[in-house]
Amino acid sequence: MKICVFASGTGTNFKAIIDSIKKGYLRSKINLLISNNPNCNAVKIAASHGINFEIISNQLYKTIPQKELARIFLKILKKHKSDFIVLAGFMKFIPVEVVNKFRNKIINIHPALLPLFGGKGMFGINVHRAVIKSGVKVSGITIHFVNEIYDEGRIIFQKCCNVTSNDDEFTLQKKIQKLEHKYYPDIIKKFEDRKIKVREDKVWVS
Numbered sequence: 001m002k003i004c005v006f007a008s009g010t011g012t013n014f015k016a017i018i019d020s021i022k023k024g025y026l027r028s029k030i031n032l033l034i035s036n037n038p039n040c041n042a043v044k045i046a047a048s049h050g051i052n053f054e055i056i057s058n059q060l061y062k063t064i065p066q067k068e069l070a071r072i073f074l075k076i077l078k079k080h081k082s083d084f085i086v087l088a089g090f091m092k093f094i095p096v097e098v099v100n101k102f103r104n105k106i107i108n109i110h111p112a113l114l115p116l117f118g119g120k121g122m123f124g125i126n127v128h129r130a131v132i133k134s135g136v137k138v139s140g141i142t143i144h145f146v147n148e149i150y151d152e153g154r155i156i157f158q159k160c161c162n163v164t165s166n167d168d169e170f171t172l173q174k175k176i177q178k179l180e181h182k183y184y185p186d187i188i189k190k191f192e193d194r195k196i197k198v199r200e201d202k203v204w205v206s
């Protein structure tokens with residue numbers, strides 16, 4: 001697959017995928033990073049690994065209509081011949097035209113067990129803070145298809161970990177990151193091997 005990663009922040013998941021390709025575990029190539037933040041670490045990682053990147057700035061998001069934004073995304077994706085999109089901490093909405101064009105070819109990772117602790121404002125450390133505050137005893141990761149509704153696409157994979165009395169949002173984040181960096185490349189590999197089957201409203205991984 002020719003993967004385009006969308007990322008806005010630290011880029012540790014982006015880096016984990018790059019490493020899996022370097023090691024030969026994944027056969028895909030990352031041919032593009034799209035970010036809204038030119039100063040984020042993910043962009044630095046792309047630059048230092050010779051990966052093309054394109055910025056769709058927050059300013060652009062604010063000033064042009066969604067249809068126009070979609071055209072820009074699709075033009076960039078076409079130019080780089082990307083055929084699969086991996087969201088790795090991308091903090092902006094994806095125009096619906098992009099979702100439609102990449103139906104079942106666009107995935108996201110969320111640092112909790114959806115459908116709990118998802119939705120507006122639930123990203124990064126906010127999620128872990130909400131998990132700790134709620135008193136639940138397990139959390140984990142969810143890898144899911146992206147659809148029109150934030151955090152509501154069909155679930156592909158989940159893995160859980162314990163939340164103990166010693167955990168705060170930062171220790172929980174560390175535990176979750178470990179799971180993310182292992183299982184996101186694993187699931188991308190399942191796509192490469194055509195082991196992800198979408199049947200009506202359910203997804204099966206073999």
Ligand code: GAR
Nearest residue numbers: 009010011012013089110111123124
């Ligand atoms: C990851 O923990 C990812 O699950 C989360 O953002 C972090 C990005 O970290 N995504 C969301 O919260 C989406 N709702 P990274 O930049 O180090 O990969």
